Amino acid sequence: MQDVVAFAIYVDMSTNIDELEAMEALSALAQGTRMNVFRALVRAHPEGIPAGEIAAACGVPHNTMSSHLAILSRAGLAKAERQGRTIFYRADLEGFRGLIGFLTRDCCGGRPEICAPLLEPLLESCACPPEASCG
Template identity: 60%
Template sequence: MESEAAILALAALAQPTRLDVFRLLVKHAPEGLAAGEIAKMLAVPQNTMSSHLSILSRAGLVTAQRFSRSIVYRADLTQFQAVMLFMLRDCCGGRPEICAPLVDDLTPRCQPKPRRKAHV
């Protein structure tokens, strides 16, 4: 990742509504949410939300897919991972033991949802 791409992504997230949008989309990954639903859930006017989603999209942090009349947005976790790895590339000046607690905190703690058994 180039510095410019990292700066664009970090700048996109450096605004409260866009950070809230990204975090909301992460919670709804991988399905994503329709733009109108995002606006409603965050109590933001749709035209304002459209601008925020465009900025996140240009930064590569969200993807959009049209379904009929709605557009579903998804967090691009691969791009977000690239930004985080860019930030940690030279972790603690070559002393990874210093960064071990940080890396541990970044390790996902999500447990997979148990599959429901089909009733026969």
């Protein structure tokens, strides 16, 4: 239970986003390719993935992938960094933390035991099997 309380405090201290920013992030993730790209970026964190590799793995034309990556970036879920002629994309974990914080900030109304079943799995180490990059 102390871990859940510590997590809740950590979330409250994280990046605060407002309702419009949360809706933009959720909207970005509501599209299948973008959801899969974001998950791939999280798996590859902190190294990132070149934009061309993301497009090839997803079987999506480069210009279409550029649009998806721009949407994720505007939503605060991805960051781009140019290295020479290559653009690497990384998950924006601060933005994601802000989204999780927005969604869970008022979940327990001052009673952390209400949120415990929701938050405890987030504290456990990930034992999930790897999935295909772009489903």
